[in-house]
Amino acid sequence: MPRPEGRVVRIDGYELRCAMPSVAGNALRTFSERSTLLVRIVTASGYEGWGETWAYPGSAGSLIRSILGPALLGADVANPRAAQARMLQAAVPDRRGQIHMAASALDIAMWDALGQMTGQPMYTLLGGALRDRVRAYASGPLLPADGDRYRGFEGEVARYVEDGFTAVKIRIGISLAADLRAIRQARAILGDASLLMADLNESSTVRDAVTLAQQAADSNLAWLEEPLPHDDLPGYRRLAASLPVALAGGESFCGVQAFRDVLSEAALDLVQPDLAICGGLTEGLRIMGLADAFCVPVLPHVWGGAVNFLASLQFAAILTPGRGQVSAPLFEYDMSFNPLRDRIYDPKLDADGNLAIPDGPGLGMKIEIDRLGDYVRDHWVLEP
Numbered sequence: 001m002p003r004p005e006g007r008v009v010r011i012d013g014y015e016l017r018c019a020m021p022s023v024a025g026n027a028l029r030t031f032s033e034r035s036t037l038l039v040r041i042v043t044a045s046g047y048e049g050w051g052e053t054w055a056y057p058g059s060a061g062s063l064i065r066s067i068l069g070p071a072l073l074g075a076d077v078a079n080p081r082a083a084q085a086r087m088l089q090a091a092v093p094d095r096r097g098q099i100h101m102a103a104s105a106l107d108i109a110m111w112d113a114l115g116q117m118t119g120q121p122m123y124t125l126l127g128g129a130l131r132d133r134v135r136a137y138a139s140g141p142l143l144p145a146d147g148d149r150y151r152g153f154e155g156e157v158a159r160y161v162e163d164g165f166t167a168v169k170i171r172i173g174i175s176l177a178a179d180l181r182a183i184r185q186a187r188a189i190l191g192d193a194s195l196l197m198a199d200l201n202e203s204s205t206v207r208d209a210v211t212l213a214q215q216a217a218d219s220n221l222a223w224l225e226e227p228l229p230h231d232d233l234p235g236y237r238r239l240a241a242s243l244p245v246a247l248a249g250g251e252s253f254c255g256v257q258a259f260r261d262v263l264s265e266a267a268l269d270l271v272q273p274d275l276a277i278c279g280g281l282t283e284g285l286r287i288m289g290l291a292d293a294f295c296v297p298v299l300p301h302v303w304g305g306a307v308n309f310l311a312s313l314q315f316a317a318i319l320t321p322g323r324g325q326v327s328a329p330l331f332e333y334d335m336s337f338n339p340l341r342d343r344i345y346d347p348k349l350d351a352d353g354n355l356a357i358p359d360g361p362g363l364g365m366k367i368e369i370d371r372l373g374d375y376v377r378d379h380w381v382l383e384p
Contacts, residue, residue, distance in 0.1 A: 005045035006076045006117060008083075011069045011106075012040040013061045014369060015378040016305065016340055024142035024336070026201035027149075027173025036304045036340055037061055038369070039105045041113055043077055049113025050367040051105035052311070053276045054304030056098060061380065063102040069382040072106055077117060080110035084282040091255075100254035100279045107280025108311045115362025122314035122362055126285065129317040133354040135328060137167035137195065139302075140335035149174045150182050157189045160335060166353035167195035167330060169225070172212075173203035180215055187219040195325070197248075199225040206238050213245050222325050223248040223270055236267035246270055246326070251301035255279055256286040263294045270326065274301040275315060276308040284315055297322030302332040305372075306344030310363040317357045331355055343371045 017035045025031050037057035041049045053060045068087045075083040084107045091099040111122050123129040138160035143149045153170075160168050170186050172179040179198075187196055198221055200209065209227035223246040228235045230252040240247050248270040253259055254277060262268045273287045284300075291298045298319050300312040312331070319329040333355070334341075344367060347355055358364025369376075 005043065006047075006078045007044045008041050008073055008075050008077065009044050009383065010042040011064065011072065011382040012042075013064060013378070013380045013382075014038045014040070014372070014376050015057045015061055016372055016375045017377045018339055018375045021337055023145040025145065026143060026171045026199070027203035028201055030145040034338060034340055037105060038305065038307055039064065039109050040369070041072070041077070041106070041109045043113060043117070045117075047077070047113050047117045049077065049109040049111070049116060049362060050307050051107065051109030051112065051280070052304055052307035053101045053105040054308065055101050055277060059098060060102040060105065061378070063098060064106065065380060065382055068099070068102055068106060073382065073384050075110075077110050077113040080107060080114060081282050083107070083110050084280065088279070096254045096258055100283070101277050104276050104278065104280040104283075107282050108275060108307065111281045112311075112362035119361050121359050121364055122281065122311065123317035123357065126281065126314070126318050129357070130319070130321070131317055131328075131357070132359070133350065133356045134313070134316045134331045135167065135353055136165065136331045136333045136349060136355045137169055137197065138163070138165040138335045139169045139332045141171070142336045143171055143174070150178060153182055154185055154189065156335070157186050161189060164349040164351070164353050165333075166193070167197070167222075169197040169199055169332070171201060172198050173200045176208070176212060176215070179212060183216045183219045183221070192220070195222045195330075197221060197223050197225060200227040202226050202229045204228065206235050209239060210242055213243050217244060221245045225249060225272070226251070233261055233265060233267060236262060237265050240267050240269065248272055248299070251277065253278055256283055256290055259287050259290055263290060263296060268296065270297050270299055272299050272301040274303065274308070275311050276304050281311060281315060288319060292320050297326055297329070299326070299330050300332065303334060305338070305340035307363065307367060309341050310345060310358065310365065313355065313357050314364060340372065340375065344368065
């Protein structure tokens, strides 16, 4: 039976939107605004927990109000796994989609509330930290929507170096010649000692990705990310067998079963669950255990606002170290315009290019929604 003090009695949803300075994105998709859904759960004794899902905030909010929220009200925050199982009972016809995304926000909020109630950071509740800081990589820049898609590219990569990053992931996928030029420009700016990765954002083909990786061999890429549509398992299996660099992906996967399929087929060398998409921290634990069984490193994909950023830092604290070139968990630090994160949390790197992992209760620090007040486009409340 749920303990009275830990019983969920209220769920708030905050749909946030902010305009981008200019239209930009990746090789396939561009956008003019950033958006996300933050949720807050409140217990009978007044403890709060915050969660986030960013992919489809409006529809995620609708699912929470109509299906998942009513299932969560009355649940005990002392048992997030039971609460997640209760919510995913609704996922029978949608085992790899929106239900998992919406449930991700509520699951993260449950773990945060448990941390607030016990006074412990999430990483302690998840089994204990293996590190108190994690090497971060700059993720960017976004590609302008028109004209020269690599406009301003060199200046942005140079800014990442000035900010102290020793690892950078760039977006590519415009053309073979332009992509190779960008990769070599980035390598020249970074020098030989830094890690360089490239993200195709599902814009390529098996043959073109192999050609690119072969011709970019002199730039020593640490990995090539999502060359193909994320659900093209046969294509990833072919790529993994022929690509001369590590193959990364998984940011769009919902549920541990999606990761089971690529790992059992040896179709990815690095898996990148996004806690705000895959099913939350509870699902992240399952994915980590599965990846450990295959000796495949887990590197969280991090997008959205401050809550997902903080939850991912907590998750990074417990991840099993990798081997080889990617020898430890790397943390994705989106370098594009993002007040949805920066107004809550805008951390700086230490002298070694690492981020400290906050050690306060739950997410590690307090979420103050008033700081985002001018970006709130919808606020709803769910109570018994």
